[in-house]
Amino acid sequence: MIVRPFVPTDRPAVNALHASVWWPERSEAGWAWLDANPARLEIDAPAGWVVVDADDRPQAFVGNLVQRFHLEGRAHYGASGFSIIVSRAARGRARALIQSVLKQPNVFAAYTLNANPDAARLYPRQGLKPFPPRTHGLKLSWTVNPVELARGRLLRTLVKRAPALTDPYREHFMNRRLRERDRHAPLPPSAEGVERLTDLGEGSEYDAFWRRLAGEGRLLADRSPGVLAWRLSDPDLVDAPLLLAFRRGGRIAGYAMAMLAKGNPIEPASLEIIDLAALEDEPDAVPALMQELHRQARDIGAAKLRLQVVSEDMLRRLGSWAGRARHEGGWGHCWATIGPAAPPIHGWQPTPFDGDYGVCQRPTPAGDLQVKAGRAGSVGHVPPSH
Numbered sequence: 555m556i557v558r559p560f561v562p563t564d565r566p567a568v569n570a571l572h573a574s575v576w577w578p579e580r581s582e583a584g585w586a587w588l589d590a591n592p593a594r595l596e597i598d599a600p601a602g603w604v605v606v607d608a609d610d611r612p613q614a615f616v617g618n619l620v621q622r623f624h625l626e627g628r629a630h631y632g633a634s635g636f637s638i639i640v641s642r643a644a645r646g647r648a649r650a651l652i653q654s655v656l657k658q659p660n661v662f663a664a665y666t667l668n669a670n671p672d673a674a675r676l677y678p679r680q681g682l683k684p685f686p687p688r689t690h691g692l693k694l695s696w697t698v699n700p701v702e703l704a705r706g707r708l709l710r711t712l713v714k715r716a717p718a719l720t721d722p723y724r725e726h727f728m729n730r731r732l733r734e735r736d737r738h739a740p741l742p743p744s745a746e747g748v749e750r751l752t753d754l755g756e757g758s759e760y761d762a763f764w765r766r767l768a769g770e771g772r773l774l775a776d777r778s779p780g781v782l783a784w785r786l787s788d789p790d791l792v793d794a795p796l797l798l799a800f801r802r803g804g805r806i807a808g809y810a811m812a813m814l815a816k817g818n819p820i821e822p823a824s825l826e827i828i829d830l831a832a833l834e835d836e837p838d839a840v841p842a843l844m845q846e847l848h849r850q851a852r853d854i855g856a857a858k859l860r861l862q863v864v865s866e867d868m869l870r871r872l873g874s875w876a877g878r879a880r881h882e883g884g885w886g887h888c889w890a891t892i893g894p895a896a897p898p899i900h901g902w903q904p905t906p907f908d909g910d911y912g913v914c915q916r917p918t919p920a921g922d923l924q925v926k927a928g929r930a931g932s933v934g935h936v937p938p939s940h
Contacts, residue, residue, distance in 0.1 A: 691883050
């Protein structure tokens with residue numbers, strides 16, 4: 555078996571690989587959207603790699619999410635490998651896939667911020683190191699609905715111990731309220747300084763915020779209006795992400811992006827924080843945004859609010875919210891390899907936006923769907939989170 559770049563004709567076979575491990579399959583339009591990633595096109599990087607058999611049929615896959623970074627007016631590029639899937643037929647070829655991501659040219663770093671416990675054991679042998687060094691194993695969550703979380707734990711236990719009593723592939727804990735809400739309705743007075751962010755265009759107040767943020771001298775993933783326009787145009791999104799802005803003195807000083815998602819059919823929905831960023835001289839921005847995110851999570855019926863990538867800087871900015879959080883993770887889900895010609899990365903404080911969370915979340919389905927049985931296991935199998 556050989557490794558080669560992923561091409562459009564591979565999409566049906568790669569979707570079948572996704573189905574085999576209970577991960578969301580992309581539509582043709584969704585794959586085309588990934589191909590249109592502006593940063594990937596700028597450095598002519600593959601959209602991913604596949605391991606193929608003697609008949610050129612993909613038996614393993616890894617995606618390649620390229621992002622543009624900024625530091626002191628210069629552009630740099632990083633790459634996050636995502637959705638690593640290796641079939642039984644290609645067992646032992648994971649190393650070759652990972653090396654394809656790590657050895658690609660024109661990127662200062664190759665990394666993942668979303669490794670599961672099994673994959674995390676592979677990365678040290680591939681030359682990757684924990685990054686951020688002190689918080690690479692930390693995920694933070696805040697309980698919104700303890701009853702729903704308890705019901706989810708009970709259902710998971712039931713599926714493991716007595717699978718015949720319930721159907722683990724039918725979507726449970728369905729929630730429709732996010733789709734029915736008016737996203738342009740004003741926020742209540744309790745959301746002091748926070749408002750819905752609706753204008754992301756060139757020359758907008760958000761554009762001015764991005765320019766100030768990029769000018770602070772930290773290595774920063776591109777959040778410019780053009781990049782966000784591409785991010786938000788994903789045709790496979792069930793719900794548009796929630797966007798909030800913190801305003802101080804007539805200008806935007808911080809913003810947040812969050813998505814409603816379910817790790818698998820038998821989990822309650824979570825409001826996943828995809829991005830949380832603020833100007834350095836605005837200590838109130840992140841706590842105010844967190845307050846409104848937590849309220850929004852409650853209003854739309856999410857069982858918890860979660861931030862899956864945490865830096866030391868973010869822990870400081872969260873203030874009292876950090877002390878109130880439940881610690882998840884613990885297995886080291888963030889890994890990176892930094893090239894010798896990399897820009898200074900001491901100021902890089904990644905959020906989930908820097909990784910694959912914005913493109914790999916399993917959205918809450920639009921209806922009470924029956925998930926197709928794949929090749930991952932029998933009826934008693936608990937589908938893994940993506």
